[in-house]
Amino acid sequence: MRKNISLKIFAGLVFAFLLVPLFIIIVTSFGTNSTIQFPIQGFTLDWYSKVFNNESFMDSFLLSLQVAFIATLLALVIGVPAAYSLARHKVFGRNWIKSFFLSPTIVPGLVVGYSMYQFIVIKFQFPIIQGLLLGHFLICLPYIIRVVGSTIEQLDFSIEEVSWTLGCTKLQTFIKVVLPNITSGIFASFMLAFINSFNNIPVSQFLSGPGVSMLPTSLMNYIEYNYDPSVSALSVILMLGTIVLMFVIEKTLGLASIS
């Protein structure tokens, strides 16, 4: 009972600041009025069916899911062995390489998308979708390297030695001993990379074209010309997705691992 009452009020206000805007969105998504109102008059689920019947939302939703999934998968295939190598092998310039792998987080996302658009779409005439995938791969890679890397560093090295002593090759050890022991880390990093790719706007902003638009970009374009509760409804759907994801991360590696 040492807790200071003013500290409690202060923290309470900050939590309210964090949650109230999202709460307002949830409420407004059920309003019957054709523009957003709070408090709402009447109750309807029409805006949700509007979202599901909006082709551009649904198409971009599918595209976002696919891009995020493939980009994350690619980042895992390349990132997990790299993270292992950085943690276990004597590599020349190890710290330098590691910061290089983390460097996509330092370059502003809009700049990543812009230079990729200039270089591979305009200069080398790649289809936009490939640029989009590669851009999102760059978003995902640092999460894999960081989360999987720290999971491997916490893994007891001696179990790998035991496996070698018992006759496994290094590759067999990696597959049969290391991978099963870092599944929670891989899973958590997958979720993190996936949601960050799915939510990303700056990287996708330049890399969109006819038929190629990610969900956040579509939503943003929609907001610029419309102010109706279907935006709230779509927001609520996205929030539900976030909740499911947080629940899954908490059950695997714990939310604390994200920070």
Next chain:
Amino acid sequence: MTQRRIPYLILAPGLILLILFLVLPLISTIFPTFFNGGFTLSNYTSFFLDEYNFSIFWRTLKISLIATLICVVLGVPTAYYISQSPKKWRGLLMSITLFPLLTNSVVRSFAWITILGQDGILNNALMSMGVLSKPLTLLYTEFAIIIGSVYLFLPLMVITLVGILENIDAEIMEAAETLGANRLIAFVKVILPLSVPGIIVGSILVFTGSMTAYTTPQLLGGNRNIMLATFLYQSATALGNWQGASVIALIMIVATLIVMKLFNWVAGRMDKRGEINA
């Protein structure tokens, strides 16, 4: 001999992809901005000498700085509160903090559009209470961008700080109080110095994040309050000025690096003076 090469073979795909699709595109976009016949810095000097461009650069720094300060002021006590909460509550409070962070930034900016708009929730509430006779212009102002940025990045600050503050022994606070400091003084003199490493890391994240954010200034700032990121996009798409966009791109990268170095330098100096040993 081959054994020794294996780590490099494992690292090679990632390195090659990064070089091909991050480094080369950056070089190929930014390199030409230094050449106009021969080597020149004129693109950059003229950027900063132009009053309009400079006002955008200045606004970007100002808004990022204010947002960072607000995040520190709001974040430190909140993080301290979380770190001192009983274990069973801490998970819930961390989830409340993380939830906005993992929610799409368009959604988060949109929430503030509905609150701050001309016909928004805040204006309507204040007018129905009789506080205002006509709506305030809140949306499409620098104020709106600052609120949006704080809303976007406060969770990052809090989470970074919780990680540091959790390791502070609760007895230190008790000791300070036993020795006669009241809670506020104990907080300012004991907790605040110990949280400096977290404040530095958090500030780097918030400052560079606000400085390079695109969604928030785009949705909450309107056309009159352009920041570097929205300026880049506008230059490239609406104005077709690719060279100008590339100049802004490098300015954003360099500004980010300078901010990081600056904060780390400050942290290093404080460390040497022995103020923080957390």
